[in-house]
Amino acid sequence: MPQKKKIMEKKQKAVSKQGKMAVKPAVKKTPGTSERPQQLKGVKDILPKDQRYWERVREVAKGFANAYGFGRLDPPLLEKADLFIRSEGEGSDIVQKEMYVFKDPGGEETIALRPEFTPSMVRAYYEHGFTHKPQPVKFYTMGPVFRHDKPQSGRYRQFHQVNYEVLGSQHPIVDAEMILLAHSFFAELGLQTVIQINSIGTPESRGKYIKVLVDYFKNHKAGLSEQDRERLLSNPLRVLDSKDEESQEVLAEVPQILDFLDEESKADFMKVLEYLDGAGVSYNLNPRLVRGLDYYTRTTFEVWTQEEEGGRTSALAGGGRYDGLASALGLAPLSAIGFALGVERTINAMREKNIVPGDPYAPEVYVTQLGEAARKKALSLIEKLRTSGVRIAEGLAKDGLRPQLEQAGKLGVQFAIILGQKEILDGTIIIRDMENGVQEIVAQERVVEEIAKRVQKRNMEKDAQDRQVVDRIDESVLEQNDTDDAEEDLTT
Numbered sequence: 001m002p003q004k005k006k007i008m009e010k011k012q013k014a015v016s017k018q019g020k021m022a023v024k025p026a027v028k029k030t031p032g033t034s035e036r037p038q039q040l041k042g043v044k045d046i047l048p049k050d051q052r053y054w055e056r057v058r059e060v061a062k063g064f065a066n067a068y069g070f071g072r073l074d075p076p077l078l079e080k081a082d083l084f085i086r087s088e089g090e091g092s093d094i095v096q097k098e099m100y101v102f103k104d105p106g107g108e109e110t111i112a113l114r115p116e117f118t119p120s121m122v123r124a125y126y127e128h129g130f131t132h133k134p135q136p137v138k139f140y141t142m143g144p145v146f147r148h149d150k151p152q153s154g155r156y157r158q159f160h161q162v163n164y165e166v167l168g169s170q171h172p173i174v175d176a177e178m179i180l181l182a183h184s185f186f187a188e189l190g191l192q193t194v195i196q197i198n199s200i201g202t203p204e205s206r207g208k209y210i211k212v213l214v215d216y217f218k219n220h221k222a223g224l225s226e227q228d229r230e231r232l233l234s235n236p237l238r239v240l241d242s243k244d245e246e247s248q249e250v251l252a253e254v255p256q257i258l259d260f261l262d263e264e265s266k267a268d269f270m271k272v273l274e275y276l277d278g279a280g281v282s283y284n285l286n287p288r289l290v291r292g293l294d295y296y297t298r299t300t301f302e303v304w305t306q307e308e309e310g311g312r313t314s315a316l317a318g319g320g321r322y323d324g325l326a327s328a329l330g331l332a333p334l335s336a337i338g339f340a341l342g343v344e345r346t347i348n349a350m351r352e353k354n355i356v357p358g359d360p361y362a363p364e365v366y367v368t369q370l371g372e373a374a375r376k377k378a379l380s381l382i383e384k385l386r387t388s389g390v391r392i393a394e395g396l397a398k399d400g401l402r403p404q405l406e407q408a409g410k411l412g413v414q415f416a417i418i419l420g421q422k423e424i425l426d427g428t429i430i431i432r433d434m435e436n437g438v439q440e441i442v443a444q445e446r447v448v449e450e451i452a453k454r455v456q457k458r459n460m461e462k463d464a465q466d467r468q469v470v471d472r473i474d475e476s477v478l479e480q481n482d483t484d485d486a487e488e489d490l491t492t
C-alpha cells in the first residue's frame, strides 16, 4: 500500500474512533436527575456580552491602584480555614454558616475557600517580610470569593471583589484616603454614592457598649424578629444592621456606640471626619454601621448607592480599620485599614443607571473570503492584521459572501475586507466601509497598513464624539445644580 494511502486510512480510523467517543453521553443519566448540566445555585457564568462591564471595573481598579501606588498581591483561593475563623471570630455570620470548608483529601488540614481577602493579605504581609519594607504597605487585588449565603438578587455564593488594603499605619488620614478612594472609584464609573461612616472604637470600649446593648435588646426582646433574637445570642452587634421589618422600631431607639467611645477613638474619628470635610467628601454618620466582624476597630464605612439611602440597602462596598486582626492571628500588632467592593453589585448599579461601557473587545474588521484560494490567503492575512493591533472577526468557515457580510453587519465592525477569486488573480483586495457601504480596491501588500490607518482614524473620531457627549452631560448636570442652588437660595 502506498505510504500516503496508509496514512489516510490511519487518519480515518482515528477520526471514526473520536466520532464514536463523541456520541457517548458526557453525563450518565441518574434516575430523577436532569441530564443537562446546569450551573450551581448562587453562581453565575459571565458571558461575552457582559465582559465590557467587567473589563471596565477591572480597568478602573487597576487605574486607581497604579495612581495611588498599590501593589497587586493575589492570594490563593484556598487557605487554612483557621485563618478566617481566628480573624473574623467564631460568632461571625461568615464563620458560622457561610464559609465553604472541607478536609484536604488525604490530608489533615481543614481548608476554606476564601470568603474575603483581608485575612490572606495580612498573612501574606508577614509571610513575605513586608514588615521590613517602608510603611505603610499598600496592596490591592481582585477575584472571586465564596460565601454559602442564601442566593437572592445581589447576593451570590461566588462573587467578585476588588480589594484595597493599607497596612502599617494608624494615622486617621489613611482612613480618609481610603474612603475618598472608595468614593472616587464609583464616581469614575459614573455612579453617585453616599458614604456611611461610624467608629466602633477599641475592643474595650466596644465591650462596654455591647453589655448595654444586650441589656437593651433583652428588655425589648418582643420587638425583635426571630432571627435577630438568635443573632443576639451569637453576635449582638449584628442585630444593629438588621434589615428585618419587625425589629426596626426597637432599633430606632437603640443606644449609640459613639457615646461609649474611649477618648482616643473619639479624637481619631473627629480627625477622619475633618479630613473628609477637607476633601469635600460628603458622608452620613451611621451609628448602626458595625459590620459584624470581630477584627474591626475604630473607623467602619460602607458605600451605598444614592437610592438606597433610607430605604432598601445593599452596599456596593464596605470596609474599615482592623488594628486587632494581626494580634488575633498571633502575629505582631499591626494597624491597617481596607475595603472591598462587590463587582456584581457595582455592575448591577451601572446597568440600573444605563451606564454602558464601550466594548474593548468589539471586532473592528471582518475578513471575508470566496473560494479556496482566497480562504487560504485570508488565513495568513488575519494573522498579519492581528499583529498590527486590529481586532478581527472572520468568516473563514463560511461559503458565500452574503452570510459573511450579514454577520459583519450584525457584529457592527467598521470595515469588511473582501477577498474573492478575482482579487486573488489580480493581487488586490476590497475594503468596504460598513458605515456607508463605500468600497475601495487596494493592493494586497498594502492592505494591513491601509486598514490599520483607517481603524485608528475611526477610533479617534469615535473617542472625540464620546467626549462631546460626556461634556454635554456634565454641562446639563452643572445647569441642574445651578437651578437647585438657586431654588435653595430662594427657600433659605
Ligand code: AMP
Pocket: 116, 147, 149, 154, 155, 156, 157, 159, 160, 161, 314, 315, 316, 317, 318, 319, 340, 341, 342, 343, 344, 345, 346
Ligand atoms: P463584605 O466583605 O461583606 O464587607 O462585602 C463587601 C462588598 O462585597 C459588599 O459591599 C458587596 O458589594 C459585596 N458582597 C458581599 N457579599 C456579597 C454576596 N453574597 N453577593 C454579592 N456581593 C456581595
